[in-house]
Amino acid sequence: MADAVVTVFLEKLLKTLAEEGRYVTEFRDLFEKLQTELQLMQCFLMDSDRLKRKNQSIRKILADLRELIYESEDILADCQLQSRDGNQFSQGWLACFSPTKLHFKYQSGKRLKEIIEKITSIKQNISSLLGGPLLFQPEVTNAQEQIPRWSSQVYDHTQVVGLEADTQKIKDWIFEAAREGSQDILAIGVVGMGGLGKTTIAQKVFNEREIERHFDRRVWVSVSQTFTEEQIMRSMLNTLGEASAKDDANELLKKINQYLLGKRYLIVMDDVWSEDVVWWQRICQGLPKGNGSCIIITTRIEKVSRKMGVKEVRIHRPKFLNEDYSWLLFRKIAFAASDGNCIYPDLEDVGKEIVEKCKGLPLAIKAVGGMMLCKTPYYREWRRIANHFRDELIENDNSVMASLQLSYDELPSYLKSCFLSFSLYPEDCVITKEQLVHCWIGEGFVPLRSGRSSTDAGEDCFSGLTNRCLVEVVDKNYHGTISTCKMHDMVRDLVLKIAEEDAFYTQKSLNCRHVGISNNMDKGQLSENQKLRGLVSTTKTSEVNKIESSIAKKFSECRYLRVLDVSKSIFELPLSSLLYYIGSLQHLTYLSLSNTHPLIELPASLEKLSNLQILDVSYCQNLKILPHYLITFKKLKVLNVSHCGSLQCLPKGLGRLSNLEVLLGFRPARSDHGCRLGELRNLTQLRTLGLLLTHGDEVGDSEVNAMVNLQDLENLFISCFDSHGSDLTSKLDKLCPPQQLHELSLQFYPGKISPIWLNPIALPLLKYLSISFGNLANMHQNFRGDNSIVWKIEGLMLEALSDLELHWGMLQQVMPTLKIVNVSWCPELVSFPIEDAGFRGGVWTKEERRT
Structure with missing residues (x-):
């Protein structure tokens, strides 16, 4: 991932040099020399992931380079802070000679020189290993790095190829058992190697309209390799009903029985690994019998399905896709932009050669198909990929892992960093697109080009991974846009391997730069790790993350933390005590306190976070007030205060946040003591706006046109939940949304007739x-x-x-x-x-x- 680290750093360096900060300018010559040295290595670094697997010396060199780049980025960030402090607080030119400033200048300049010397030495070592000098070729690098071929979702992930007979066979078994009126629970096993499509088959059956009508209740459970019996039952109850945090295993099973009693139900236990099935026997004994109910188990291990009660006649073993189906699946993905038709005759033969190497495994075909979708349709480029795939198969005969490794190697550098962020999440964890995109923006992984907003660019990165079929879709909204996702366990295996090699994240090391908060995490990764860049809540829906007081206070010691997401966490100390120290995290760009109900107000220390770009306090039901200093966060791009029931309004002067791109949960003040609707006129960068309107006096007569000139506003959500007074309807009727609106949502509209402007x-x-x-x-x-x-x-x-x-x-x-x-x-x-x-x-x- 060295190329990704270098690319992110160069992006920040070029932007910072252009801003002409005082302390950055003082080190301009050093930073520019560092920039030149790194640019000379970029072309080599683009191929470094493949080279380091073959050469131990290159692997060690790249690890050293990565550490130097991270340290350079920290110095650059400190320079920005010093420059801003000098501009805001210095008392004339004499402040430049204060002992702290002089010490900073001396130490930073000295260390930058040492880093440049080491990077120059690394460049020479690479040259000697490769047998020639490294040459700077900016056009080649920029052409592929800056402009993604597809910046939105292209491939429809709901398409299934070659599995129709498999799903029909299982459906026939289900309906046959129902006709026979068996009093036993029908157990069906789907057994086969990883990447064969077992989960896809089960999903196809689970989501069929006739299956939906046949069963009163349907429950899907993803069984991770580190599951507990309680986790399984809580996962089931998430679908069926609610469970108390205090419920023990017996109480949970009793509730499951009550919800299913007298119902015909379908339960899917997906991806079961453990041959110790005592947990399943206890659950199964507690399930109501009869009514034609069914259990489907998917597993790679046939013995597991037998131990879970599946008879031989009800075990389905999916076959590899034949040549025709393999090519059809590949075409549907690689040529999705032309409806799955290969319109380039010179690519068909090389495309079939690539597909043949996938050996009929759907996951491998999807991975290479997604990769080719994002490549230019030139024979030379496709031939290069085919040759690399051949080389990967020589080293790794597993066609799925070879295709996944190739897909990773071919990612643009900025997407490699985004891809590795999935390593923080537990197996089978459902992840929101919003959290991913916000983390990427906060870390600086998202490249900004041609004036594109950071939120739009983050969405492009997400589409880049989904189009390559490296991420599985879990949920979509009503118009087909992906809202949540997860990662196939074989893809996750690759992510974990690379993340550990690159010190991005590992469960063992105390020096990784990213940590996912979970109940089984190594507490030393927080208490002893001073290199952290990102700390992210990875709570599953059936669990909570408990943060101990002794660990939580260590957050403030991670000076270079960029991302802090403690959403949905339970604190063993008051949340205000944790946040008391947060002002020391002056490099923080993304802070999420979403769904932390102890939060009543934001602390005064938060005022120091002048770098903050994203603040999420959504679903904080007890949050009563937002501090006035919020309007000084000039870099703020995303502010989410949605579903904060106790929050009456936002602070007056919010219109000064001219860089805001997303504002959710905006409730206009009813008086001049808070932010009025008219201040929206100044938020000209807004892409997404969520309005909460409950009283007519929240919209003044002169404010009804506050949105009309927001030319970048594409998504508007208006909720009138718990509205009062008939005058609100007449005010809503006079609103003037901008003409270029792309999406509109109206919730709890109080009027009997739709607004006049809805035309x-x-x-x-x-x-x-x-x-x-x-x-x-x-x-x-x-x-x-x-x-x-x-x-x-x-x-x-x-x-x-x-x-x-x-x-x-x-x-x-x-x-x-x-x-x-x-x-x-x-x-x-x-x-x-x-x-x-x-x-x-x-x-x-x-x-x-x-x-």
């Missing part, structure tokens, strides 16, 4: 519309547009609108580009189709709309 003339670029809850009964006549102007909406969600009368025919007429429809609990809709091949999502007839 295709006022919102000509709107692609996604969601309306949920509230009193809406009819759409305003403007909603239809006119003969020449209709909606460009592609995704529509209508939810829990019990009074809404809407006819399907009219909707089709005014929304001719509609592709995705999701409707639930809308009993007055007329003629909506039950299933239409042209639509994805839930679409029901009037009779079924209450399910």
Whole structure:
């Protein structure tokens, strides 16, 4: 990962030199010399991951280089702080000669010179190992590093190829058992090697519409290699109902039985490893019998399925994909932009050569297909990949691991850092895209090019990994955008291996630079590690992270911590005590305290965090006030205060945060003592805005057009939950959202008729519309547009609108580009189709709309 570390550092160095900070300028010659030395090595470093696996000497050299780069980055960060302190607090030019400043200048300059000498020596050692000098080739580097081929999701991950017969076989077994009326629980095993598609088959069965209708309850459990019986049962109850943190194993099993009693249920135990199945025998004995219920077990070990009660006649062993299916799956991914059609005749033969090396394993085919999707469609480039794949297979005969390693080697350097961040999370952990993107921005992994916002660029990085099929999709929102994800255990094995080699994260070393907070973490990684850059909550839904007081206070000693995410954590000391010391973390760029209910107010020490770019205090129900110093965080790009029920308003002057790109949970003040809606006019960089409106006086007559000139605003979410007074509806009717709005969500809208501005003339670029809850009964006549102007909406969600009368025919007429429809609990809709091949999502007839 040396190329990733160097690239991130050079990105920061170039940006900082351009800003002309005083202390940075004083070291300009040294930093520029360091920049030149690193640029000379960049072309070599792009291939370093492959070379270091073959050469122990190169591996040691790159490890030394990585440490020097991290130290250089720390010096650069300190220079920025010193420059800012000097500008803000110095009393004239004499302040430059204070003992602390002089000491800093002397020590930093001396160390920079030493680092440059060592890096120069490293460059010479690399040259001698490679048998020639390193040459600087900026055009080659920049062309591939700066511009991703696809910056949005291209491949539809729901597609399944070649497994139709497998899923049909299992469905036949299920329906056959139901017809026979067996009083036993049907046990089905899906057994095979890693990467063969066992989980995909089980998911396909689990999500089939006829299976959904057949069973009253469906439960999916991902069984990690380090699971406990209690974790399994809590995972089941997350789907079925609630469990108390105090419940023991017997109480948990009793609740599971109560939720399933009298129901026909399907339970999937995915990826079971342990041959000791006593835990399963206890759970199984507590499950209600009869009613045609079914258990599906996926495992790599046949003995496991037998011990879990699967009979030979109900074991399904998926086969490798044949040549035709392998090529079809590869085409659907590699040529997703052309609907899976290979439109480049010269690439077909080399493409089939690559596919042949995957040996019919779906995971390997997806990995190489995703990699080729992101490559330019040139024969020379595809031939290079095919040759590298051949070399990998010589060293590693496992075609899945070889394809994954190749996919990692071919990642742009900035994506390698993003990819390794998955090493912090436990096996089978479901991760939100938001947390990942925020961590990447906070660490500086996200490259900024052509004026692109950091949040948009972070989304591009996420798409870069999903398009390469290195990340599995767990949940999508109503219009198909990925919201949560996880990692296949074989991909995670590779991530852990590389992360340990590069000291990014390891469970053993006390000197790694990133740690995931979990209940089984090595406490020494916090109490003894001064190199930390990122500390991230990795709480699973069925667990909580407990932070001991003796460990928590050590956070403040990690001077170069960039990312601190303690969301969903339980503290054994008051949270205010932990945050009391947080002001010493002056390099912190991302702070998440989300879902920490002890939080009542932010401490005064937080005011020192002038580098903060992302602050997330969402779901802090007891948070009552945000401090006024918040308006001094000039670098703040993301502020999330959504679902903070006790928070009345935000501080006056918030409009000064001109770099804000995302503002969620904004509740305008009802008086001049807080931030009014009119201050939004100054937030010209906003991409996403979440408004909470409950009273008419939150919107002044002169403020209704506060959003109209926010030309970058694409996503607007308006919630009127717990609204009061009829005057709010008239104020909402006068709002003026910007014309370029891309997505709109209305929740708990208090009016009976939709707003006047909800029409295709006022919102000509709107692609996604969601309306949920509230009193809406009819759409305003403007909603239809006119003969020449209709909606460009592609995704529509209508939810829990019990009074809404809407006819399907009219909707089709005014929304001719509609592709995705999701409707639930809308009993007055007329003629909506039950299933239409042209639509994805839930679409029901009037009779079924209450399910």
